[in-house]
Amino acid sequence: xxxxxxxxxxxxxxxxxxxxxxxxxxxxxxxxxxxxxxxxxxxxxxxxxxxxxxxxxxxxxxxxxxxxxxxxxxxxxxxxxxxxxxxxxxxxxxxxxxxxxxxxxxxxxxxxxxxxxxxxxxxxxxxxxxxxxxxxxxxxxxxxxxxxxxxxxxxxxxxxxxxxxxxxxxxxxxxxxxxxxxxxxxxxxxxxxxxxxxxxxxxxxxxxxxxxxxxxxxxxxxxxxxxxxxxxxxxxxxxxxxxxxxxxxxxxxxxxxxxxxxxxxxxxxxxxxxxxxxxxxxxxxxxxxxxxxxxxxxxxxxxxxxxxxxxxxxxxxxxxxxxxxxxxxxxxxxxxxxxxxxxxxxxxxxxxxxxxxxxxxxxxxxxxxxxxxxxxxxxxxxxxxxxxxxxxxxxxxxxxxxxxxxxxxxxxxxxxxxxxxxxxxxxxxxxxxxxxxxxxxxxxxxxxxxxxxxxxxxxxxxxxxxxxxxxxxxxxxxxxxxxxxxxxxxxxxxxxxxxxxxxxxxxxxxxxxxxxxxxxxxxxxxxxxxxxxxxxxxxxxxxxxxxxxxxxxxxxxxxxxxxxxxxxxxxxxxxxxxxxxxxxxxxxxxxxxxxxxxxxxxxxxxxxxxxxxxxxxxxxxxxxxxxxxxxxxxxxxxxxxxxxxxxxxxxxxxxxxxxxxxxxxxxxxxxxxxxxxxxxxxxxxxxxxxxxxxxxxxxxxxxxxxxxxxxxxxxxxxxxxxxxxxxxxxxxxxxxxxxxxxxxxxxxxxxxxxxxxxxxxxxxxxxxxxxxxxxxxxxxxxxxxxxxxxxxxxxxxxxxxxxxx
Ligand code: BGC
Numbered sequence: 140x141x142x143x144x145x146x147x148x149x150x151x152x153x154x155x156x157x158x159x160x161x162x163x164x165x166x167x168x169x170x171x172x173x174x175x176x177x178x179x180x181x182x183x184x185x186x187x188x189x190x191x192x193x194x195x196x197x198x199x200x201x202x203x204x205x206x207x208x209x210x211x212x213x214x215x216x217x218x219x220x221x222x223x224x225x226x227x228x229x230x231x232x233x234x235x236x237x238x239x240x241x242x243x244x245x246x247x248x249x250x251x252x253x254x255x256x257x258x259x260x261x262x263x264x265x266x267x268x269x270x271x272x273x274x275x276x277x278x279x280x281x282x283x284x285x286x287x288x289x290x291x292x293x294x295x296x297x298x299x300x301x302x303x304x305x306x307x308x309x310x311x312x313x314x315x316x317x318x319x320x321x322x323x324x325x326x327x328x329x330x331x332x333x334x335x336x337x338x339x340x341x342x343x344x345x346x347x348x349x350x351x352x353x354x355x356x357x358x359x360x361x362x363x364x365x366x367x368x369x370x371x372x373x374x375x376x377x378x379x380x381x382x383x384x385x386x387x388x389x390x391x392x393x394x395x396x397x398x399x400x401x402x403x404x405x406x407x408x409x410x411x412x413x414x415x416x417x418x419x420x421x422x423x424x425x426x427x428x429x430x431x432x433x434x435x436x437x438x439x440x441x442x443x444x445x446x447x448x449x450x451x452x453x454x455x456x457x458x459x460x461x462x463x464x465x466x467x468x469x470x471x472x473x474x475x476x477x478x479x480x481x482x483x484x485x486x487x488x489x490x491x492x493x494x495x496x497x498x499x500x501x502x503x504x505x506x507x508x509x510x511x512x513x514x515x516x517x518x519x520x521x522x523x524x525x526x527x528x529x530x531x532x533x534x535x536x537x538x539x540x541x542x543x544x545x546x547x548x549x550x551x552x553x554x555x556x557x558x559x560x561x562x563x564x565x566x567x568x569x570x571x572x573x574x575x576x577x578x579x580x581x582x583x584x585x586x587x588x589x590x591x592x593x594x595x596x597x598x599x600x601x602x603x604x605x606x607x608x609x610x611x612x613x614x615x616x617x618x619x620x621x622x623x624x625x626x627x628x629x630x631x632x633x634x635x636x637x638x639x640x641x642x643x644x645x646x647x648x649x650x651x652x653x654x655x656x657x658x659x660x661x662x663x664x665x666x667x668x669x670x671x672x673x674x675x676x677x678x679x680x681x682x683x684x685x686x687x688x689x690x691x692x693x694x695x696x697x698x699x700x701x702x703x704x705x706x707x708x709x710x711x712x713x714x715x716x717x718x719x720x721x722x723x724x725x726x727x728x729x730x731x732x733x734x735x736x737x738x739x740x741x742x743x744x745x746x747x748x749x750x751x752x753x754x755x756x757x758x759x760x761x762x763x764x765x766x767x768x769x770x771x772x773x774x775x776x777x778x779x780x781x782x783x784x785x786x787x788x789x790x791x792x793x794x795x796x797x798x799x800x801x802x803x804x805x806x807x808x809x810x811x812x813x814x815x816x817x818x819x820x821x822x823x824x825x826x827x828x829x830x831x832x833x834x835x836x837x838x839x840x841x842x843x844x845x846x847x848x849x850x851x852x853x854x855x856x857x858x859x860x861x862x863x864x865x866x867x868x869x870x871x872x873x874x875x876x877x878x879x880x881x882x883x884x885x886x887x888x889x890x891x892x893x894x895x896x897x898x899x900x901x902x903x904x905x906x907x908x909x910x911x912x913x914x915x916x917x918x919x920x921x922x923x924x925x926x927x928x929x930x931x932x933x934x935x936x937x938x939x940x941x942x943x944x
Pocket of ligand 1: 242
């Protein structure tokens with residue numbers, strides 16, 4: 140232990156108290172023992188430090204900071220060097236604001252395009268996610284503070300996010316949902332990691348020994364602190380025993396007593412507590428010292444410029460018929476669309492930054508060199524049809540050479556706490572597009588959305604530019620691309636499907652009940668579409684440029700490839716070269732091909748460069764459930780080099796020595812998994828893959844019943860709360876603005892009451908509430924009252940004692 144001397148001076152109560160937060164975003168301070176408090180703050184695309192009233196949903200204002208493009212956006216740059224610069228700048232702002240742990244990046248695998256937090260995550264591919272996230276972590280931690288990659292793990296939906304059980308087979312867990320985290324942990328050494336809210340195969344992530352001890356600490360060598368997601372602790376003692384260091388936010392005295400009793404009763408050992416404390420103290424001492432010695436200022440203009448460059452490098456040109464773009468200097472443009480005056484540039488929830496300044500498209504237009512013929516909002520942002528607005532826009536469109544039509548998803552569509560209901564652009568925006576295109580065929584659609592969309596309307600625009608959620612400087616970046624000041628080089632980090640019905644998890648995503656079955660297994664994103672032969676609108680890795688590139692001279696070996704890339708067009712530009720590994724005729728089933736390397740190369744017109752893409756230990760491996768380890772199937776592999784997953788330009792075959800492990804699936808009947816056609820895997824085949832049958836349980840009235848399930852309770856009080864919450868939720872949908880508080884409560888299990896209200900409610904009180912809901916109205920109520928008094932008295936005594944520490 141590093142801090143045995145400090146730990147030896149603390150009694151059990153003091154030790155246990157340190158393992159949970161003091162306030163929503165701070166740890167406890169012990170003056171006499173020389174242990175300072177540290178501050179943790181969101182988040183993934185900029186610092187959200189709340190100086191006043193703090194909450195974990197981004198409801199109260201925070202200190203102004205630079206809002207960088209969200210992870211989903213920057214992933215399209217495929218540029219870890221850029222990610223590192225963003226991380227460095229965010230870390231600098233965090234340290235300047237005395238934040239010791241920055242809660243990000245988020246790198247959950249995009250299992251379904253409908254996950255409400257996809258805008259916060261990088262990709263459907265774990266390799267790309269891991270590489271980008273590692274770059275952020277390196278950048279953030281270069282300031283001496285800690286990054287906190289999240290949410291570990293298999294947390295790919297918002298519905299019932301604090302109580303859902305992600306049921307996933309071990310191979311899929313390893314290859315798809317953990318590989319990104321493995322890359323981050325091994326390559327960037329984060330000082331903390333955030334455990335996710337959900338259960339994995341029946342055990343909460345935060346108390347999952349397999350995840351936190353065997354894999355994270357054992358296999359990957361993580362020696363930092365595991366921090367719970369806010370309110371994500373279920374059984375604190377089990378968390379501590381199984382590798383979770385710090386419970387957040389501020390569960391109060393009850394969590395301290397819970398831990399002490401667990402030690403005293405022998406449920407866990409004091410050595411478990413000491414081990415976690417040692418991790419926490421390393422974090423506290425290191426990051427506190429870094430914050431203390433850090434400057435309190437940063438160059439906001441330089442960070443704005445970086446945010447603009449990041450957004451520009453991440454923009455993806457999806458369609459550019461007749462080379463409508465770039466626009467010539469002085470081109471007469473009509474700007475249409477509400478997003479041009481009120482940008483959609485970040486998502487809602489805990490990641491929302493109080494931006495230092497926000498550029499708008501209309502403001503930036505003035506400096507773009509384009510000649511504006513006017514602006515019309517064109518549509519109602521919340522989707523109501525508005526004939527007058529549309530008519531005004533059409534009239535304006537007729538006056539211009541080119542229409543810049545700013546469309547996108549509104550605020551309610553993408554938020555923490557809420558999955559999307561569909562992948563559609565609002566009908567009124569599509570109607571507007573059709574009308575405008577009739578009036579002026581030179582229509583450029585500029586799209587703001589943090590996740591992929593269905594694009595049946597594509598034929599109605601000549602050009603489509605995807606700016607994702609570009610951060611506070613995104614508008615200027617978009618104009619840089621439209622005018623050719625920046626040659627677009629972004630490529631999609633997720634597949635855009637033709638229709639939601641084509642997606643692999645559609646029947647098992649955000650369904651009824653707490654159990655979420657990951658039946659599609661390995662076949663997520665392009666891994667599914669390419670293996671099952673499902674056509675898509677825009678493939679993974681796709682993106683156009685104002686120039687063109689030729690690939691030649693591939694030399695391949697099992698440790699990587701070298702090739703020549705030439706800019707064959709007339710403009711300087713950057714190309715993202717992707718390396719996929721395939722094993723046609725593999726004995727152990729696997730996706731048709733998988734991304735295992737990439738490189739971005741800048742080229743002047745006519746210039747050629749040699750590009751090297753190394754392959755690492757993850758290139759050929761698969762998780763073998765028979766040997767319980769990574770194995771390699773021996774034989775020939777195809778190394779495919781392409782401009783996208785569907786545009787392979789060069790291929791080479793290499794021989795790879797195998798590890799000789801037995802095929803774990805030999806003799807098993809898995810036709811859907813061998814063909815990749817996994818949309819409807821039958822129960823028995825799913826059970827064969829998983830190694831056990833699973834059955835969706837009935838709603839139970841226990842500590843983990845969510846408030847959204849209270850209609851299943853046996854108490855009029857429960858029904859009333861459910862009715863009120865449901866009415867509030869529906870009202871917020873109608874308003875078009877997500878009410879994060881209500882959303883959070885709706886998906887919140889009862890036990891979280893004891894975790895989220897600074898100790899005002901104890902677990903004993905929760906148990907009283909559960910009795911109440913089970914129909915024991917009087918006994919339940921009496922228990923709540925007795926436990927409340929007990930909690931009040933014990934908390935006051937505890938805080939009094941801790942103040943002298
Ligand atoms: C989110 C985390 C966030 C935390 C603190 C939670 O609701 O899931 O991503 O870091 O709140 O704000």
